Amino acid sequence: MIISLTEPYSNEKLKAQQALYNVIDPELFVNVVDLGLIYEIAFGDDDSISVTMTLSTPHCPMGEAITNGVKNALEMTFPGKKADINLTFDPPWSFEMLTEEGRAQLGV
């Protein structure tokens, strides 16, 4: 996920990204941002936050915990806003989506 400083809501998106660094995949012990699971964060004018994200495998046993974690972290950071998760497997997650930090944490 790349955030441009000139795009609308860039400050909010950076703050959201910061919050998501605290959401850890319980199996891999790496946060969801560095794992490359977050594809897009969009802020609407109607107090909504929409997150497009994926999981490392469809029907991942930890899937509900991870999506709950993302939703909880955003709603804690932006009180009064409602976070919606749009789960997609298009494109499916692949190793190339790991950030440098994520690779380092996994010992790649």
Place this chain on the structure above:
Amino acid sequence: MADIDIGKAPPNSAVLPFYATGAGAFWILCFLLFISTDALSQHYFNPHLLAIVHTAALGWGTMIIFGAAHQLLPVVCERDLFSPVIASLCWYTLTGGTAILVFSFWTFTTGWLMISGGSLVVFSALTYFINALLTSRICRHYSVVRLFIVTSATWLMFTVTVGLLMTINLSYPFFTKNHLDILKLHAHAGLAGWFLQLITGVSSKLVPMFLLGKSAKEKLLLYACVLQNAGLLLFLTESYFGSITSARILLYAALVAAGVVCWFLYLYDTFRNRVRKKTDIQMKQTFVALLCLAVAIAMIPVVVNARGYHWTVLYGTFAFMGWITGIILGKTFKTLPFIVWNGHYKSLSGKVKVPLPKHLYSEPMVQWQFRIFIIALLFLATAILMNNVIVFRIASGLWLILSTLYFVNVMKVLLHKTKILS
């Protein structure tokens, strides 16, 4: 949330009782080994060994595998489990059936008690079969893993049905074939049909998940499925309907072995193409378990041709105590802590700081479990080969320590209380 179904884990009642009972059965199995030093030095058709083997196969192996399968079927099929209620029924009948059956074998009480135990086990296998079939029937995608789940559940039904017929035959003889010949068929349908095919299928899904690895050689799994089934079917058919020769047994064993090699090659390819380079203790334990399977298969020519029953007992030991037990010891702490963690922390994730699944069990105990497993297995194999009571005592004592460690660690996970880290 979008319309993609990420699914819900089945309720804990469909999974956790199996783990708790399995851990208890493993301890009982090791205790029975400890108090019956002579069971492994006699012919394999003796009451105490029958009780020990059925504790291992049903109370330990099948119990844990049922629990894990109820959790993993949705992962494999990308759908929710067909019926958690049926899964609970499966636990009640397997627990009751195994307890009755093991008691009947230990005291060699043939008749209605043994038959009712066998009937409950058949009923339990049927409930699992229904859940496996109806969950996989609505699979989103066809996969060879799904095929393995269906074939293994079918073989389980076959194995336990033959087992039930054998309990009836002990009281009301009706087999035209020798009871011991049928016993061999029953045992191998269980080993190469139920355990081997289920473990092949599930590991082909789980190992890539755990290692973050990928293999493009999925065809190998299809070959594995065809070869394992062909070898077993030919062995059973010719053994039952004809008079099978040693050469034919070895030929059919070679077919099954070729299927195992295909599966190993797939796992090796996944291992080579993994992202996660660090191999944890659980994966090392799994590797040793697979090595035990290879040793058991390599022993088949000796078992077929050698005189005496020591090699048969050793073969069974490597299969049950080496391969199946090793796999379960390795995989328990790769699955159970996550299942329990999900129940406690799924809704808290992202809100507060919570422990990770690896904090729910003792890692040093898992490391000791791995070390003691290797030593206990080597001692047991030596005791069987040397027919030495003292070595057997040491071996069974080590198994008892191992099972106690495992039981305590499993209970630590199961009895975990929700904690919020400051």
